Amino acid sequence: MDMSFTDDELAFQNEVREFLRDELPSEMADKVAKGIELGKDDMERWHAILNARGWLAPNWPKSFGGAEWNAVQRHIFDTEAAAANAPRIVPFGLSMLGPVLQKFGSKEQQDHWLPRILDGSDWWCQGYSEPGAGSDLASLKTRAVRDGDHYVVNGQKTWTTLGQHANMIFCLVRTDPDAKQQEGISFLLIDMNTPGVEVRPIILLDGSDEVNEVWFTDVRVPVENLVGDENEGWTYAKYLLTHERANIAGVGFSQAGLAAVKRMARAENHNGRPLIENPHFAARVAQVDIDLRAMATSNLRIISKAAAGGAPGLEASMLKVKGSIIRQEINDLARRVAGPYAMPFASEALEGANDTIPDPLGAGPVAAQYFNNRKLSIFGGSNEIQRGIIAKVTMSGGRA
Amino acid sequence: MNFELTEERQMLQDTLRRYLREKYTTAVRNDILTSDAGLSADIWSELAELGVLGALFTEEMGGFGGAGFDLAVVFEELGRAGVVEPVLDSALMGGRLLASAGKSDMVEEVIAGSLHLAVAHGEPGGRYDMDHVHTKADGGVLIGRKAVVMNAEAADHLIVSARDGDAIALYLVAKDAKGLDIQGYPLLAGGRAGEVTLDKTPCEPLNLSLTDLQAATSLALVAISAEALGAMESATHLTKDYLMTRTQFGRPIGTFQTLAHRMADLLIELEQARSAVINAAGYLEASDADLHLSATKNLIGRIGRLVAEESIQMHGGIAMTQEYELAHIAKRIVMADHRFGDTDYHLERFIALSAA
Numbered sequence: 001m002d003m004s005f006t007d008d009e010l011a012f013q014n015e016v017r018e019f020l021r022d023e024l025p026s027e028m029a030d031k032v033a034k035g036i037e038l039g040k041d042d043m044e045r046w047h048a049i050l051n052a053r054g055w056l057a058p059n060w061p062k063s064f065g066g067a068e069w070n071a072v073q074r075h076i077f078d079t080e081a082a083a084a085n086a087p088r089i090v091p092f093g094l095s096m097l098g099p100v101l102q103k104f105g106s107k108e109q110q111d112h113w114l115p116r117i118l119d120g121s122d123w124w125c126q127g128y129s130e131p132g133a134g135s136d137l138a139s140l141k142t143r144a145v146r147d148g149d150h151y152v153v154n155g156q157k158t159w160t161t162l163g164q165h166a167n168m169i170f171c172l173v174r175t176d177p178d179a180k181q182q183e184g185i186s187f188l189l190i191d192m193n194t195p196g197v198e199v200r201p202i203i204l205l206d207g208s209d210e211v212n213e214v215w216f217t218d219v220r221v222p223v224e225n226l227v228g229d230e231n232e233g234w235t236y237a238k239y240l241l242t243h244e245r246a247n248i249a250g251v252g253f254s255q256a257g258l259a260a261v262k263r264m265a266r267a268e269n270h271n272g273r274p275l276i277e278n279p280h281f282a283a284r285v286a287q288v289d290i291d292l293r294a295m296a297t298s299n300l301r302i303i304s305k306a307a308a309g310g311a312p313g314l315e316a317s318m319l320k321v322k323g324s325i326i327r328q329e330i331n332d333l334a335r336r337v338a339g340p341y342a343m344p345f346a347s348e349a350l351e352g353a354n355d356t357i358p359d360p361l362g363a364g365p366v367a368a369q370y371f372n373n374r375k376l377s378i379f380g381g382s383n384e385i386q387r388g389i390i391a392k393v394t395m396s397g398g399r400a
Numbered sequence: 401m402n403f404e405l406t407e408e409r410q411m412l413q414d415t416l417r418r419y420l421r422e423k424y425t426t427a428v429r430n431d432i433l434t435s436d437a438g439l440s441a442d443i444w445s446e447l448a449e450l451g452v453l454g455a456l457f458t459e460e461m462g463g464f465g466g467a468g469f470d471l472a473v474v475f476e477e478l479g480r481a482g483v484v485e486p487v488l489d490s491a492l493m494g495g496r497l498l499a500s501a502g503k504s505d506m507v508e509e510v511i512a513g514s515l516h517l518a519v520a521h522g523e524p525g526g527r528y529d530m531d532h533v534h535t536k537a538d539g540g541v542l543i544g545r546k547a548v549v550m551n552a553e554a555a556d557h558l559i560v561s562a563r564d565g566d567a568i569a570l571y572l573v574a575k576d577a578k579g580l581d582i583q584g585y586p587l588l589a590g591g592r593a594g595e596v597t598l599d600k601t602p603c604e605p606l607n608l609s610l611t612d613l614q615a616a617t618s619l620a621l622v623a624i625s626a627e628a629l630g631a632m633e634s635a636t637h638l639t640k641d642y643l644m645t646r647t648q649f650g651r652p653i654g655t656f657q658t659l660a661h662r663m664a665d666l667l668i669e670l671e672q673a674r675s676a677v678i679n680a681a682g683y684l685e686a687s688d689a690d691l692h693l694s695a696t697k698n699l700i701g702r703i704g705r706l707v708a709e710e711s712i713q714m715h716g717g718i719a720m721t722q723e724y725e726l727a728h729i730a731k732r733i734v735m736a737d738h739r740f741g742d743t744d745y746h747l748e749r750f751i752a753l754s755a756a
């Protein structure tokens with residue numbers, strides 16, 4: 001048992017800190033700290049900065065232009081980046097599609113699409129969920145019918161995060177309606193500028209416009225955009241989900257969020273004393289702090305096992321559940337600290353109208369974030385689905 | 401012991417519920433939410449016509465209710481429908497303060513729906529502390545700043561707390577008074593508020609003290625708790641319906657035991673919330689009213705959070721969309737915790753009062 005980083009890991013941590021200090025634009029960090037939605041420009045700029053350093057694709061092999069970091073290095077980067085209020089990397093091309101193409105894509109697909117993910121030529125979004133297929137993803141209905149050199153796609157995807165910025169979408173589509181649910185699904189890459197693709201925004205309860213519906217009407221997709229084999233898409237989709245789990249616990253976000261709560265609670269007064277000294281509030285903060293410290297170690301335990309080649313299926317589900325609960329608890333603390341000033345509605349959706357909104361703690365829209373982050377326990381496999389996996393694997397010898 | 405509503409209150413409840421169900425649909429409300437005014441003048445005058453505003457005042461004051469249970473009935477229905485019109489701040493708090501000050505002409509206008517009020521008490525940095533007042537009253541003018549003043553822009557008059565020497569007293573300020581500045585903004589759960597600056601603003605003393613404001617706040621605590629209860633009833637209702645109709649894996653999701661049990665927990669807690677609101681309304685005039693009010697507000701804060709979060713979770717993504725009724729209802733529930741003292745504030749007050 002050795003709880004400390006190795007010399008190499010410490011050196012890497014230093015390198016990351018220096019990089020963030022020198023390269024992370026302060027106005028961008030400021031936006032992240034204040035919970036202001038980032039624009040497409042911001043995200044592309046941050047990707048370009050990371051790409052210039054060769055750090056944009058930490059999980060990709062060097063042969064594909066990735067950094068090929070091990071799990072501990074990735075953890076160090078994620079933690080430092082969150083502490084510095086760096087924007088999140090947009091995961092769809094980098095963490096999701098990239099690994100799938102590297103494992104199952106053709107040489108042509110790899111040569112064409114992977115460099116375009118790195119240099120920002122393409123913005124990808126994830127077309128999995130449908131109105132009728134959420135947790136039960138395999139019940140998806142979007143149809144793709146082969147017609148010569150094309151597939152003709154009809155149907156609807158929903159909850160498509162940042163689809164409004166995307167020019168490409170990777171989709172799960174049904175190619176064999178007669179096969180067993182999981183066996184008739186294919187993995188298709190679709191250019192969103194093709195006639196028949198329509199993107200409609202969904203406004204979320206905090207006023208944000210981060211998700212969309214994507215409609216397909218007789219959309220013609222060249223057959224070379226099929227990844228792997230027809231009707232084998234479910235295998236690729238599941239492989240992708242294991243990569244979606246990187247940084248699943250969000251320890252860095254929680255640590256940064258808790259630090260912000262403490263900072264705000266030192267500035268806010270209750271009965272003439274800083275709120276942080278109030279026993280009831282202090283107890284709430286301490287409780288989360290205690291949980292987070294243990295989870296940070298769970299995360300490292302699991303990650304170092306992964307670095308040593310272990311398979312973190314069950315543990316990933318555990319980290320997802322606990323990690324989301326802790327992050328949501330921190331969002332709850334933040335709205336409590338703000339007191340009456342949690343009520344004003346500051347939102348990017350209001351554009352210029354935010355100027356008059358008071359924000360004495362510099363906390364940003366804490367209540368909006370509290371509501372927005374309810375998504376953490378819903379998407380990427382809801383916490384109920386994760387618990388189901390944990391129970392199944394543990395009690396009936398099933399597999400995650 | 402009799403837990404039935406009186407005939408009059410039952411009628412009030414039926415009428416208001418029917419009216420809101422027909423008129424205050426999700427679409428109508430969502431239009432109001434995004435409107436510049438943040439409230440509907442039509443709805444306001446219809447609420448007055450239906451007698452909803454009058455029910456907040458005793459016969460002596462020119463109304464036909466005014467007791468704790470009248471408030472509970474009205475606000476539970478407003479909460480159920482997610483009404484954003486400022487009945488609580490403008491009519492109840494503002495109106496009842498003016499009634500205490502003997503301004504019967506103005507109260508009459510409030511009941512008729514033709515006069516809007518705002519209570520400007522909280523100040524920046526004051527959080528929920530009642531006696532955090534730095535605004536000064538000095539020779540007929542007010543100087544200071546007020547925070548998150550509900551309905552400030554729509555109000556014809558503001559009722560402002562200020563210190564005259566050491567004592568806190570209340571003053572009436574007309575909307576066009578010199579030196580009055582209001583920076584308005586929308587609220588996350590609907591409606592509008594503003595930051596109010598008073599720069600040597602002429603005012604009229606109301607001969608009301610902090611004690612009177614505390615009494616009005618007690619009414620507000622009954623109202624906001626009942627409103628949150630009504631919203632919780634809506635949330636659980638929507639969730640129950642959704643669990644029975646949404647299918648995944650070939651069956652209604654409500655048949656998954658994990659969700660079924662959590663739905664049952666919500667129903668159990670909802671009964672607790674109902675009783676807590678009855679306690680608040682019933683003990684409003686009792687000598688230990690404050691103890692009961694804090695107990696209620698604390699419980700409503702805790703259960704409200706549970707109901708809002710669990711309802712969203714059990715719905716999945718759909719509940720995250722602004723268009724869906726639950727989104728607004730959940731915001732009303734959670735944001736009620738930020739008014740007149742939150743869960744922790746009332747826990748502390750309950751502890752202090754129980755020790756006394």
Ligand SMILES: Cc1cc2nc3c(=O)[nH]c(=O)nc-3n(C[C@H](O)[C@H](O)[C@H](O)COP(=O)(O)OP(=O)(O)OC[C@H]3O[C@@H](n4cnc5c(N)ncnc54)[C@H](O)[C@@H]3O)c2cc1C
Pocket residue numbers: 125126127128129131133134135136158159160161162211375378379380381382383384385388646648649653656658659713714715716717718720
């Ligand atoms: C903000 C946001 C962004 C998203 N981004 C994307 C995206 O970019 N691309 C994409 O494809 N999808 C995306 N999603 C969709 C997300 O993956 C789904 O919301 C998720 O799979 C849940 O599906 P659902 O919302 O249809 O809920 P449902 O599956 O209908 O679930 C409703 C409730 O039932 C529970 N439940 C369902 N089945 C079971 C069971 N067997 N046992 C116990 N409980 C069960 C769920 O846990 C939930 O509580 C996003 C969602 C959100 C909210």
